Amino acid sequence: MVERMDALTHAMGEAVGSADYELVAQAIRYLEEHAAAQPSLADVAGQLGVSQFHLQRVFTRWAGVSPKRFVQYLTLEHAKRLLDESRPVLDAAYEAGLSGPGRLHDLFVTVEAVTPGEYRAKGEGLTIRYGRHSTPFGECLLAATERGVCALSFLDGAGWDAAVADLAARWPEAHLSERPDLTQPLVDRIFAPGEPDANRPLAVLLKGTNFQLKVWEALLRIPPGTVCTYGDIARMAGAPHAVRAVGGAVGANAVAYLIPCHRVIRSSGAISGYRWGDTRKRAMLGWEAAHAAS
Secondary structure (H helix, E strand, C coil): CHHHHHHHHHHHHHHHHHHHHHHHHHHHHEEEEEEECCCCCCHHHHCCCCHHHHHHHHHHHHHCCCCHHHHHHCCCCHHHHHHHHHHHHHHHHHHHCCCCCCCCHHCEEEEECCHHHHHHHCCCCCEEEEEEEEEECCCEEEEECCEEEEEEECCCCHHHHHHHHHHHHHHHCCCCECCCCHHHHHHHCCCCCCCCCCCEEEEEEEECHHHHHHHHHHHCCCCCCCCCCHHHHHHHCCCCCHHHHHHHHHHHCCCCCCHHHEEECCCCCCCCCCCHHHHHHHHHHHHHHHHCCC
C-alpha cells in the first residue's frame, strides 16, 4: 500500500509539473507576441483563461519568482548584461582548455565518446533503454545505455513517435527497449533542484564527429545562470573562425539541457535558434536565472 501511495504521489507531482510548464510557455509566447503593448498580469491571465492569482502561484511554484520578475530575465537588456557578466567565467574556461580543470558541469557530468569503430557500427551490440518523462520544461524522451545517457529530447510538434524514430535513426543497429522505470531516476537527478551531487556524476555517451565532440565539451563549461555566444564556443573549441560550424554542432546536440546548448545566444543578446523551440529556450534561461538569483 505504501509503495502504491508513493507511486501515486510521484505521478501527481509529474502531472502538476507538466501543467505548470505548459501554462508558463503559453504566457511567454503571449508576452513575446504582444511585447510592444506591455501587457499586464491581468491581460496575460485573461488571455490564458486563468485568474491572476493562479498565474502568479504557478510562476512562483515553477520558477520561484513572480511573473513580473521572471519576465525581466527575458529582456534583451538582461541578456546583454548577462553576456558581460559571464565574460570572466568564459575567459577562465578558455584559459583552462577543454583538458583543464572543469567548472560546475564537470563536477557532475562525465563524458565518453563512442570509438570510431563503434561509430561505424551504428550502435550494434548496444542496448538502449528509454522512457517518456515529465520535466520542468515539458515532457521528454530520455535514453541511456549502461555507459551513460545518450539522448534527451523534448516532445513538441511531431511528438513521441517522432522522438523514438529519431532515436532509432541515430542508433539504427542498437536494441531499443522502453523502460521508463530505469530512466526515471536519471531524469530525477538531471532536473533535481539545488546543487548536483559531485560524488555521483552522471555519465553521458556521445556520438559525433571530432569537431562536434569539442563543441559539446565546450558547452559543458558553461554553468547555469551563465550564457555565451557562438563565437565564444568556437574559441573554446579551438576553432575561433568556425562560428557557422559551431551553430551546426550545437543544433546536432542530442542530449538537451544536460549538454546546455540552450545557454548559447546571439552576440546581440537575442534568444533564438533552439532545436526544441525558442519559447522553451527562454523558459530554461529564465528558470536558471531565477534559481541563480535565489
